[in-house]
Amino acid sequence: MELDVSTALSQPGQEFPFSGTQAIADQEIYGTIVKIDDCEVSGTFMADDSGNINVKGQLRTTAHAPCANCLKEASAVVENDFVEDFQRNGDPEDDEIFAYEGHTVSMSKLVMSYAVMALPIRFLCREDCPGLTYKDPDAAPVETGKQYPFAGLRQLLDQMEEV
């Protein structure tokens, strides 16, 4: 998604509305692949007297990833607001700033950053997902109060205390 800012540059201080969609590549986050639908983006942009472009607006999309509990497909609505300045002829390799050249502001880096920032930490297929329920059929039933895993160690400690 690109903004043509030629008119804005000739009218500094004047706000111009924009809207569109931005595709976002799949993201690998902590080893999980998160797929993000095309992002709906809208807002306004405005040039200042030195030719920098202030862009503000909001984005909305849906992200898809395996449920953190049961691995079924889960999805989450992703929304975020942004306000950023694009520096005219700034270094495009500098990760700390947004930059543009000529009359075209590319929105891809901004939209991707703000969408990834708003991703949920855990995806759940539903709020009360019980997760994987695995029971070992051969496991002996544990009777509370009668049996505990460190019984042998406890016995040994008791013996040592008696010495």
Ligand SMILES: [Zn+2]
């Ligand atoms: Zn689940």
